[in-house]
Amino acid sequence: MILAGLVAGGTGTRMKQNMPKQFLTVGGEPILVRTLRVFLNSEQVDGILIGVPTDYVTYTEELVQGLLREEKSAKRVIVTAGGNSRNETLKCLMEAAVFEFGATDSDIFVTHDAVRPFVTQQMIASNVTAMEQAQAASAAIPACDTILLSMEGRTVDSVPKRSMAYQAQTPQTARFGIFRTILEGLPSGESAATDLCGLCERKGIKAVLVPGDSSNIKITGPLDLALAEAILKERGE
Numbered sequence: 001m002i003l004a005g006l007v008a009g010g011t012g013t014r015m016k017q018n019m020p021k022q023f024l025t026v027g028g029e030p031i032l033v034r035t036l037r038v039f040l041n042s043e044q045v046d047g048i049l050i051g052v053p054t055d056y057v058t059y060t061e062e063l064v065q066g067l068l069r070e071e072k073s074a075k076r077v078i079v080t081a082g083g084n085s086r087n088e089t090l091k092c093l094m095e096a097a098v099f100e101f102g103a104t105d106s107d108i109f110v111t112h113d114a115v116r117p118f119v120t121q122q123m124i125a126s127n128v129t130a131m132e133q134a135q136a137a138s139a140a141i142p143a144c145d146t147i148l149l150s151m152e153g154r155t156v157d158s159v160p161k162r163s164m165a166y167q168a169q170t171p172q173t174a175r176f177g178i179f180r181t182i183l184e185g186l187p188s189g190e191s192a193a194t195d196l197c198g199l200c201e202r203k204g205i206k207a208v209l210v211p212g213d214s215s216n217i218k219i220t221g222p223l224d225l226a227l228a229e230a231i232l233k234e235r236g237e
Contacts, residue, residue, distance in 0.1 A: 006051070085194070087183060108131050112170045127173040136206075
């Protein structure tokens with residue numbers, strides 16, 4: 001079984017709007033709805049779970065039901081309250097996956113940022129295919145800029161070769177059992193690693209890279225919202 005977990009538990013403080021960014025509109029449609037539609041239309045995904053702020057569970061369920069009717073989809077979508085951090089929301093999604101879908105360690109769990117609405121069917125398929133020979137996978141693109149590493153944020157400690165540097169995106173995928181392993185014993189809060197690749201590194205697991213796309217942006221601030229509108233305009237949508 002292949003399940004998708006959409007992480008939408010953030011409150012969107014950087015966007016400075018009166019509602020979380022995943023519910024703001026791009027091209028006249030909520031960002032979360034645009035993202036969900038891609039997963040609904042994926043042939044790989046059997047079921048979808050969405051983790052949202054507690055106060056938005058009912059609102060999200062209404063959005064989901066509207067989209068299911070529009071797409072005439074029989075795919076099962078579960079909305080659940082997320083946690084106070086990305087990792088806590090992932091844990092909530094996994095608990096719901098066991099309770100609602102009977103997920104087992106051998107099942108595949110595809111996670112994705114709900115505020116990346118330009119994810120493609122190919123990215124999802126590449127993540128799933130990677131699981132045939134890997135323990136974990138992540139969409140990524142080569143870094144365009146030079147990356148500087150600094151321990152305290154004031155001086156440069158090292159500069160990795162740009163040819164070796166990649167920017168992580170989502171989807172990110174692992175077997176359900178691997179997700180259990182990498183999330184075990186993590187400290188709560190945003191201080192803990194939140195990227196699957198970073199979590200895997202802590203457990204000595206090598207994640208493989210699959211092609212992402214420069215348009216697969218994460219909408220976190222007003223400039224990202226404007227860029228998303230520009231992408232839609234360029235695509236004629």
